[in-house]
Amino acid sequence: MNGSSIIGLPSVLSVGRTRRRRRIRPHQIAISIFLVMAALFFCVPIYVILVTSFKSMNEVRLGDIFALPQRWTFASWKYAWFAACSGMRCDGVSGGFFNSLFILLPSLVLSISLSMLTGYAMALWDVKWANGLLFVLFVCAVVPFQIIMYPLIKITGFFGIYGTTFGVAVVHAILALPILTLIFRNFFRSIPGELTAAAMIDSGSFWRIFFEIVLPMSGNILIVVLILQITSVWNDFIVGLTFGGHDAQPMTVILNNLALSDTGENNYSVDMAAALLTAAPPLIIYFVLGKFFVQGITAGALKG
Amino acid sequence: MPAVEFRNITKKYGASTVLEKLNLKIDDGEFLVLLGPSGCGKTTLLNILAGLLEVDDGEIYVGEREVSNLDPKDRGLAMVFQSYALYPTKSVRGNLKFGLSARKLPSDQIKQRIAWAAKLLRIDHLLDRRPSQLSGGQRQRVAIGRCLVKQVDLFLFDEPLSNLDAKLRTEMRIEIKKLHNQLQNTVIYVTHDQVEAMTMATKIAVMNKGIIQQVGTPDEIYDFPENLFVADFVGSPSMNMLDCVIDRANDSVSAVDQCDDLVFELNDYKWRQAATNGQKVKVGFRPEHFLQLNGMQPAAKYLRLERRAQFFEKSGRDAIAFLDLPSRTIAARVDPPYADRYRHEKVIPVLLPLNKINVFDAESGQRL
The missing domain is CATH 1.10.3720.10 (MetI-like)
Structure with missing residues (x-):
């Protein structure tokens, strides 16, 4: 009994798949392109900020803002939290x-x-x-x-x-x-x-x-x-x-x-x-x- | 137990007056049904009694006490709403308890009352459920239970059965009636459903356009409607109405319907006020008062009608024949076999007992 139900399952799924063959319509493509652009608009800056925060200043100076850090370092995070100077006070954020x-x-x-x-x-x-x-x-x-x-x-x-x-x-x-x-x-x-x-x-x-x-x-x-x-x-x-x-x-x-x-x-x-x-x-x-x-x-x- | 009295109640919404100088007295232990079409002011009147609406003028008495200016909670009444209005975040027990703990009752008494009401309404197995987990009928029971536990003498019902299906409605109708027989408290019940009104009420007050048209027992309302509105509103199908002219000749009085060639002899009619010769009246008679030819003479005087039946409406127990008159069709109730027998005949003979006739003044609409 168990075996038959296991065998039965994929066949049911495949029937469902053949029946639900959908075509992608032009307006769906347009919507997808718009959504992807909107997502990139937010995601690209966040990506740049994120990778930059893990780089050392030597790497930042290379100017390749999209590159992943060659050496990941938490030094900037630590410095920002504890020691960065705001005006006269230097105890970070x-x-x-x-x-x-x-x-x-x-x-x-x-x-x-x-x-x-x-x-x-x-x-x-x-x-x-x-x-x-x-x-x-x-x-x-x-x-x-x-x-x-x-x-x-x-x-x-x-x-x-x-x-x-x-x-x-x-x-x-x-x-x-x-x-x-x-x-x-x-x-x-x-x-x-x-x-x-x-x-x-x-x-x-x-x-x-x-x-x-x-x-x-x-x-x-x-x-x-x-x-x-x-x-x-x-x-x-x-x-x-x-x-x-x-x-x-x-x-x-x-x-x-x-x-x-x-x-x-x-x-x-x-x-x-x-x-x-x-x-x-x-x-x-x-x-x-x-x-x-x-x-x-x-x-x-x-x-x- | 309190009697309820409305004295000169006036209620306005902006420029429109909903109730004007309304007077109504409800006796101890009465089951009064406020009956009327939607928008006639019956729910407004109930909300005024409950203290949910303020009156512009007039006084309300519950027993000896004037309650017009009291808060709803101090008026000594409980209310069941159309939508049940159960507290959605509370369990059934919490719903029953809320009104009691607000009154600072000792907790053993609260427990006792909840147990009593739950047993009476057969909801004791549901006490820990949420309202959203209950069916319509169960929610209705909880809503009634919320009133019962308060052990007040005056219950208000605002169309409580209109959200239930037909079968459940019949069941709950009997149950509410039973409850009233058992507890004997005063009930004021608002509905537009005349079946509910006729079956449950000890007294009915028919309302239209903010005016109480008639107050009486269900039988009085049904057999002796005070005016054209009550005659038309109560009963289904409604009362047949024919335009007639009074003819007084010698000692006999009759109403003549000239265009339909009918004469209703009214010598035994119980007149409220005498009709003058030539007065325009409306003669009303109920479809269900028609008799069939069965070889026996009816006891009362009758008018024999033999007309063509335009069509029949059969509903199992009854058949309504719609009879052709020159000016209009009238409805007559007959037994289904009788309808079947005359289905293919040209005319169907029926008898109208003259003692069941109602006469109204055509202008004022008042009963004569």
């Missing part, structure tokens, strides 16, 4: 990394918790002037940061948080609030009305409905917002530059200084390694959370 981390975490907690609660209240509860507030939020979301930069510096200075990582985090949170609140509000609006009505009759408690009903249903949108926020806060330059002062500059600012302020010749391999180190965290986050992002945690819908 590691200090910037931790600054960025201490900026990122509080800003995530602040912005997401506040905007989620505001969005929840606006979407599901009777809030006075909710529509007016919504309009103000919308306007705030499109106001360019540069316009309010100076007043914000004064305000953070007044509260004594200018030049601290917490200060930068607060500014990030404030800037993100309008758009995040809009996103959360629209998501909560999409929760079926009968469901919230049932919760109102059952409990009627603002916090209980939030934590027991609404929050468990928000996995999907939380991951979208997390990716959005992590990427924008980590990649930010101007907020960190203007509010970081001396000691709270994020990794991006350190990277910039490091690439510009090296005396003598540009140490390209160190710059490339530092750039990769700076870009890595959001990439890693995206690969980890992206799986959920695509999957969508929509289990337990109302009507199956």
Whole structure:
């Protein structure tokens, strides 16, 4: 019995293959060419950066940017992380990394918790002037940061948080609030009305409905917002530059200084390694959370 | 157990008035069905009672208590929704528990109530499942269970069976009715399905365009419709209506349908208000009130009709004959064998008992 099924399997497959003989159509070729070009547009620079970071300066000077390193070396990576000089300080991008981390975490907690609660209240509860507030939020979301930069510096200075990582985090949170609140509000609006009505009759408690009903249903949108926020806060330059002062500059600012302020010749391999180190965290986050992002945690819908 | 009373309820959406000065009283332990076409305001009325919508004017009483300004949770009621509205991230047990732990009940009492409701609804084997793992009928049971555990005296149902298939709907109908007989709490049930209304209700309130047309027992609604809308809306196929003119001669009263050459003698009709000679009326009679010729004289006076049947509609138990009149066709219910017997004849003879006739004023639509 076993033997026959093993023999049977390839024949079934081959039948399937003959039946599904597809021809490649012209428009498919066109699409493929476009996709390959788009992929190369991103992949070629990344390849160059990657191989350069593993070369010694002697090899870089040869100018053959596409060649693989003849001798792989981690020296540039080590130097970039621990010892590269940014202005007067020579402790690599590691200090910037931790600054960025201490900026990122509080800003995530602040912005997401506040905007989620505001969005929840606006979407599901009777809030006075909710529509007016919504309009103000919308306007705030499109106001360019540069316009309010100076007043914000004064305000953070007044509260004594200018030049601290917490200060930068607060500014990030404030800037993100309008758009995040809009996103959360629209998501909560999409929760079926009968469901919230049932919760109102059952409990009627603002916090209980939030934590027991609404929050468990928000996995999907939380991951979208997390990716959005992590990427924008980590990649930010101007907020960190203007509010970081001396000691709270994020990794991006350190990277910039490091690439510009090296005396003598540009140490390209160190710059490339530092750039990769700076870009890595959001990439890693995206690969980890992206799986959920695509999957969508929509289990337990109302009507199956 | 509470009586529910609506006093002068007015509800507007922007410029359009959905309910205006609506009054309705529901007695203790009543199973009241709000029946009406979609958009007639019945769900709005239910949501107002539940506290999900605010009224623009008027008061609501549950028992002696005015609840118009209370939060939904404080009104002492429970509600079943059309979409079931189960909490998708909670297990069945969690769904039943949510309303109870919000009321800070001791946990042994919560356990006891959940066990009681689960046993009553036969969902005790499903307690650890998620709503997405349940069938439509099971979800409906859980939704009802969520009401039961709260042990309140007033249940609201908003078209709870319309998402189920026909067979399950019949089953759940009986089950809800049984539950009501057992628990004897007040139920207000919204539906547009007249079969549900007729079978389950102890009282029906027929609504149209935000106005309560008639409140009565299912029999009253069916046999003595208060106006043309109720007569037309309740019953399937709907009541036959003929345009007639009242003819008063000597001591006898009759309604004459001139274009169809029919005379309905109305000497024994129970008039609400006397009809004047020459008054335009509509005479209504139900298809299922027709009798067949079977050699016996019916007890009441009758009108004999012999008309050509345009076609028959057979549904197993019944056959509806559509009879030709000069101005229109009318429907008459007969037994399927009777329909078969007269299928190839020119005319089919049927008798219309005159005591089953309804007369409405043609202008106001009110029952005479």
